[in-house]
Each structure stands twice: as C-alpha cells, then as structure tokens.
Amino acid sequence: QVQLVESGGGLVQAGGSLRLSCVASGRTFSTYSMGWFRQAPGKEREFVAAISWSGRRTNYADSVKGRFTISRDNAKNTMYLEMISLKSEDTAVYYCAAAGSSWPGPRENEYGYWGQGTQVTVSS
Numbered sequence: 063q064v065q066l067v068e069s070g071g072g073l074v075q076a077g078g079s080l081r082l083s084c085v086a087s088g089r090t091f092s093t094y095s096m097g098w099f100r101q102a103p104g105k106e107r108e109f110v111a112a113i114s115w116s117g118r119r120t121n122y123a124d125s126v127k128g129r130f131t132i133s134r135d136n137a138k139n140t141m142y143l144e145m146i147s148l149k150s151e152d153t154a155v156y157y158c159a160a161a162g163s164s165w166p167g168p169r170e171n172e173y174g175y176w177g178q179g180t181q182v183t184v185s186s
Contacts, residue, residue, distance in 0.1 A: 064088050064160045064175040071156060071180030074148055078184070082143040084158030084177060092136035095161045097173055098143045100154035100182075107157070109168035111143060121167050125151075150186040155179040 070082040084096070097112040111132040112121045120132055131144040141158060159173035166172035 064091065064094060066158050066160060066175055066177035068156065068158050068177045068180040071182045073183045073185065076148060076150055076184055076186045078148050079144070079146040080148065080182060081145070082156055082158075082180060082182070084141040084143075086139045086141070086160065088139075091139040091160075093162075094175075095163065095166055096132075096134060096141045097159045097161065097166065097168075098132060098141075098156060099159060099170065099173075100152075100156045101179075102151075102154040105154075107170065109170065110156070112165075112167050113141065114165060119165065123168070145182075148182075148184045150184050153182060153184050155181050 065087040068084050095114050098110040099107050100110050101107040109123050113132045117134050129147045134141040157179045158177045160175040161173045163172050
C-alpha cells in the first residue's frame with residue numbers, strides 16, 4: 063500500500079513557476095514508477111509526466127515539454143514537478159500517482175494509487 067499526499071499548488075501569474083511535491087508513505091516508494099496527472103474544470107484527467115523507479119527514465123506530455131521537469135528523491139519518499147513558464151491552460155488539479163508496473167508511462171489505468179490532488183491556478 064502507498065499513500066500519496068501532494069502539496070505546493072497555489073495561485074500564480076502567467077509566466078511564473080511552481081514546484082509541486084508528492085510525499086509517499088511506505089517503505090517501497092523506490093520500487094514504484096510515479097506520475098503526475100491533471101484535471102481541468104470540465105475536462106477529463108490527462109497525463110502530465112512520469113518517472114521510473116530509478117529516476118533514469120522520464121516521459122512528458124507534449125503540452126508541458128520544455129516547461130515541466132519531473133524528479134524524485136527516493137531517500138525522502140518524495141516526487142517533484144517543477145513547473146516554469148506557466149500558462150492559463152495549465153490551471154487544473156494536479157494529482158500524483160504510483161504504479162507497481164515496470165513502466166506505465168502515460169497509461170492512467172496502470173496507476174493503482176492516487177493522491178487527493180493540489181490546485182494550480184494560473185492567472186493571465
């Protein structure tokens with residue numbers, strides 16, 4: 063079992079930056095691939111970024127490439143999402159997720175554990 067808690071969301075102006083954190087409980091964090099997803103009002107949840115258990119492999123949605131960076135610190139049971147050059151279309155609730163499969167990438171149904179989400183609002 064893994065419990066996930068996100069933090070770091072807030073209100074930021076367009077062009078600004080934020081860093082989201084996701085802290086996981088349990089001693090097996092380092093064995094899970096992790097991902098960030100987001101859901102904007104009236105839209106379906108969508109993939110943002112994923113990182114392998116070792117941190118060596120990452121994947122990003124085209125809409126965030128070059129602006130968002132996913133990383134993890136297994137010693138701290140924490141995953142991060144560094145977001146720069148934020149746009150109004152990045153406004154959403156951001157969720158972190160954990161997957162027991164080797165590399166789920168953007169496949170949402172392979173993530174078995176989810177956090178409650180943190181709101182990111184970008185004002186234009």
